[in-house]
Amino acid sequence: MKKTIYYIMTAGVLALGLPSCSFFEIDNYAQPEETVKGVVIDVATGEPVLTEQSTNGIRVRMTELSYGPNVIHNPDFYCRDDGSFQNTKVFKGNYNIRVDGPFIPIVRENPDGELIEDNSITCDVKGTTELRFEVEPFLKVEFVGEPVVSGGKITAQVKVTRAVSVERFREQVEPMGGYNSNFTNVTDVRLFVSYSSTCSQRSQYSALSSKIEYGGASFESHLGEPITMVSSGTAKPNRKLFIRAAARINYGTPAGSGTRRYNYSEVKEVNIP
Amino acid sequence: MKKIICILSIAFFAAVSCTTLVIPPKNIVTDDDLMSSQSGLKIYLTRLYSQMPWEDFKYMAQWGFSGNSWLGCLGIEGTGEAVNRDGICASFTGENTPWWGLSYTLIHDANHLIEKFPDYKDNYPEIAYNEFLGQAYFIRAYSYYQMARRYGGVPIIKNEISYPFEGEIEVPRSSEKETWDAILEDFDAAVELLPASATFSGTADKYAALAFKAEAMLYAGSVAKYNEQVSGRLTGFGEKTGVRVIGFAEDEWQACSNKYFSEAYKAASEVIKSGRYSLYMKQWAEGDKEAQYQNMNAMWRDPASPENILVMKYEYPTLSHGLDAYSSPWIYRMPLSAGTCPTEDFMELFDGFDRYPNGTIRVTDGTDHSNGNYILYEEPLDFFANVEPRLRAYVIFPGDFFKKDVIEIRAGIYTGNLPIKVLKADYSYAQRGRGHWDQDCFKGSTKTLFMSPNVNTEKVTYKNATTGEDVTTYASGANGPFYTNAESTVTGLYLRKYLDPDRALEDIGEGKSDQPFILMRYADVLLAAAEAGVELSIAGVASPTGDNMLQTATEAIRAIQKRAGANVLSTMLKGDTESRDLVRKERRKELAFEHKSKWDIRRWRVVDEQNRKGFWGVEKDLTTWSDGTQFEFQGFFPFYSSQADKWFFDIAFMDCARKTFSYSPVDYYFGIPGGEVTKSKYIDQQPNR
16 A cells, blocks of 8 residues: 555656756756966066965856856856966856956946946857956065064065056056045055965964054155064964065955955965974 | 545546536635725735734744744844854845735735725714825835845835736836935825824824834935945845945935935924823832832833833733743753854943943953953852942843842852953953963863853852852852853843743743734834934934924933833033934934844944944944954853852853854845846846945
């Protein structure tokens, strides 16, 4: 009796399933196997723009265009710390690719939504597509000399210079509307300390990292001058740590997001004796 | 038997009915059934109200409007009021069930009533006809308001679109300004039509509509103004339509802001002037802290409270929730507990504490809580001897009574010598990861600090300093906090507001609570009038009602402070940001744990890194609780000193289940649900996402 009911029920379930034939088919659509890779380069120096691999770093946005005007971009991904990016799981197709980060926006629109300039790349992605974005980063951040360790505290000299002049910034950003002369102010300089070589805002040991804030235009006199940054807390002995300096201006990218992204220095290894 | 079943099943499938069905089906309810009489209309309204996006016990920021009270907590969505152990305790940056599709279902049904009800006008006396039509306008206004404060500009549909429909079905997003204007229009229509008291309890009357209008316009006015303070002005155009879907144009924000604040002020003033409502003072007595505390304790459950403007009622077993099952102290754990753990930072807002020169609550004899020796207290409750009664009515203090039990909250026992130096080596934000369990007094060779990782673990034996007897007890209190089990309080405090003090342990359970949720009360209206009044004075706008706005604002704030037993404002409020902050702070305090603060800090635009110093209403030093992108809140940990037979308190970051919050300016407008953008030719995603 129980079995009969079971059979009747199974037959019912099968009968319901039959009309959907795709149920039995194998999804044989080719896997996404094209590769997009590239670098984001400072147009003035030819050096890569250093960043962090997180939503606060350089965002790579790809939009497959064959869907027509009503299209949603692919899931965003982010550059590596060294300013390069790679995605090996992309479907073949025609894409628009843009990057947003701590540099003058490469796609700029005026307040009425009309395009002023568009340096994004539109191309067919097939096999391995290599891209090169030449941008104008806001700041250049570098270490001066070697960091010194004493009593578990790391002291480093950090130099912050403008990678793009205030005039050039204004010329490029002002047509986008809502311009304010305080956009170019350097607001804070940070020293990130990490146990890992990926060292950034989102990958730091906050107990040792430190930060100096600057109100208004008070950083102007420090531009190009070495600033002394000292780690906070006391590092335990016999450890290898990584440090990285970063600074940012009072301007968020992409426009309207309010996300103010950091320009970074190279990573330095520090041994705590 | 088998045969019979086979035959029966064949017969079942083979039987064909030959009757021609020409009669109207009985199971389809028509407009005639619903709209031609008041009893039918009651059903229609019940359905509409059951879909209303009320933020009450069945709403949580993380879930959105999912219609259940699972894990019911209050104020944990990054408002700073409270935290808990779970993933639901996160910044308010989106909801699992977005208020979009559900909203248009409700709006459709309201539109249907607005369109079809005039056909039945003759069946009703005019006053009843107006009321029911007014309900539809109120529901539509509230539904759009709930969308606008989430998304900015949304598609405004003011006529019924039912399938099949001739004409364009798809509607693009309107600009944010047009959306708020449409909301204002609907609220005004509702206010015009609704009577002074509603026919059905739990539905809006004229004054509820006015009160919600004030709340909505306060949101609109703030957004128009404070978008300007967000880095790079918070506004933008939709990609597909070019419409300004979020924010306001540079040349119109000031005018819009003034207009919306004026509307808020007018609406709130009308409620105040009606004289129908007053602050709940039934048990209040001048200068009697105990009476003032009991008064604020009772007001949530008194159905005859003159303060209630609109109440969501529950009734076990048909309509119930589970607040007591999730947010009670540990000893009433059934099946969960401590869903709402108020923070020390929230406590800082209240009056009646000894303070350091920097304004923070004093627990040591040093310059702030990170140095000096602890001040000792006979009993934990002594610490709160002079505290504002309102806080006591909102929060269960260590050692206070609840349901006739003493709520024992103890983080640990300290057996070291007197005086007791601060327990942690470093109280800075950067060192927040190093809890009490990572300090030398706890893990070092001479252990002086004993704490329990879990309930009924880690016994301590010490000699009672007063009696000289040996005492053996668990290190942590019966209600925690424990240093690894985060199911008890993680902050050292428990929620009291809204918990049912008369509910017996065996009656606590999921879906067993039925205390009402007050959706709108008079204090909220007073605060709205005060805030709008001060904002208008700052902008230099003349009073829209002709009265003295600052006088109204000052009286409103004083009335609330007096009822709360707080320090009453001695000077008049002025048209400056300092006065504005005083009003904001009062709002933060009074409306805590009511699902309101998360919207307040959002409309003030004070959650992102750049503006976060205004997070608490008043300006507060950021460095102690934020490192820029992220922020955290502190707990208040009571310890017992065995050598002194006294208690002391430590203000520190949580020992377990620390929650880090972050917020960026894009979060001030939620993303439009992806599916809605993909399937539509017109619906724009937010431009800055």
